[in-house]
Amino acid sequence: MRKRLGVAVAIVLVLGTVGALAAQRGQDTVQGHVAAAKAAAGKDYPNLFARLCAPPEPPAPAGGAARQAPAVPDRSTWHVEPAKVFDNLYFVGQSEYSAWAVTTSAGIIVIDSIFGYSVEDQVVGGLRKLGLDPTQIKYVIVSHGHSDHSGGAKFLQETFGARVILSAADWDLLDRAAEPRPKRDMVATDGLKLTLGDTTLTLHITPGHTLGTISTLVPVRDNGQPHVAAAWGGTLYNWVRNRAAYITPDRPDRFWFDTYIASARRFRDLAASAGADVVISNHTVYDESKTKIPALAKRKPGDPHPYVVGSDAVGRYLTVAEECARAGALRASGN
Numbered sequence: 079m080r081k082r083l084g085v086a087v088a089i090v091l092v093l094g095t096v097g098a099l100a101a102q103r104g105q106d107t108v109q110g111h112v113a114a115a116k117a118a119a120g121k122d123y124p125n126l127f128a129r130l131c132a133p134p135e136p137p138a139p140a141g142g143a144a145r146q147a148p149a150v151p152d153r154s155t156w157h158v159e160p161a162k163v164f165d166n167l168y169f170v171g172q173s174e175y176s177a178w179a180v181t182t183s184a185g186i187i188v189i190d191s192i193f194g195y196s197v198e199d200q201v202v203g204g205l206r207k208l209g210l211d212p213t214q215i216k217y218v219i220v221s222h223g224h225s226d227h228s229g230g231a232k233f234l235q236e237t238f239g240a241r242v243i244l245s246a247a248d249w250d251l252l253d254r255a256a257e258p259r260p261k262r263d264m265v266a267t268d269g270l271k272l273t274l275g276d277t278t279l280t281l282h283i284t285p286g287h288t289l290g291t292i293s294t295l296v297p298v299r300d301n302g303q304p305h306v307a308a309a310w311g312g313t314l315y316n317w318v319r320n321r322a323a324y325i326t327p328d329r330p331d332r333f334w335f336d337t338y339i340a341s342a343r344r345f346r347d348l349a350a351s352a353g354a355d356v357v358i359s360n361h362t363v364y365d366e367s368k369t370k371i372p373a374l375a376k377r378k379p380g381d382p383h384p385y386v387v388g389s390d391a392v393g394r395y396l397t398v399a400e401e402c403a404r405a406g407a408l409r410a411s412g413n
């Protein structure tokens with residue numbers, strides 16, 4: 079009897095703690111949403127949580143030195159080696175920014191083209207180092223019109239005749255940028271199926287980071303085993319710092335946060351429906367590529383694949399994005 083009572087007390091204590099945590103997480107407060115995001119991030123995505131849920135730094139001064147295009151940084155600060163990540167997916171990015179190459183039976187699809195200064199070195203040179211032929215690049219999907227992802231597209235278009243794909247809104251965004259840009263080419267619409275040879279990628283328009291950010295679902299294989307990778311196309315809440323480029327009377331903070339939140343929820347559902355069990359990002363910090371690529375190099379036969387996190391963790395990645403946005407929206411409204 080006493081033993082049974084002890085068990086009952088323990089259960090009540092555990093339930094009480096879980097209940098208190100759930101209540102804290104469920105609260106529509108900054109702390110409540112940060113707690114929900116932290117729980118969702120778990121051990122899988124500490125950097126995503128840290129970057130997205132951190133209280134914002136003060137806005138950058140409009141028109142100040144911070145907005146000037148930086149000179150080409152020294153190669154030693156950004157160059158990294160390329161890596162084979164799946165049977166048909168290769169990392170050909172630089173230290174902080176990812177470009178991904180999907181190989182198919184009829185050529186290569188590149189997702190994000192990194193900067194104009196690094197594309198030839200990392201994407202073209204990277205493919206060659208991996209034994210792949212950059213002249214086979216048929217498509218370049220640019221997740222959004224910021225130079226860390228779009229800057230190399232012009233080179234790939236002009237050098238290899240690759241078709242460049244952006245959303246309509248982000249082609250417009252590129253048109254307003256000062257940097258060299260590709261000629262306007264293919265326009266991604268929501269749900270677009272891009273088929274090359276034996277491989278079909280699905281592109282979804284997920285506005286938030288920009289008005290036309292593309293998030294992509296990519297079928298991949300690990301030693302022949304099929305998986306689906308989800309690439310959330312834009313991560314940070316840019317309007318918090320770069321207000322001049324985002325905030326207008328029609329589009330206050332609330333607009334951007336609400337748009338981002340709706341897209342994160344929608345893409346979470348789409349990724350779940352597609353059976354996505356892998357996360358890849360266009361920033362090496364968010365998907366933990368900085369530790370996963372070295373871990374892959376040490377992987378032994380039969381070991382789990384570090385990028386295969388399971389569908390629950392893919393959903394939690396997008397929950398971090400959503401919940402930190404909810405916290406940010408409350409911060410912006412002064413609550």
Ligand SMILES: [Zn+2]
Pocket residue numbers: 222224287312
């Ligand atoms: Zn961006």
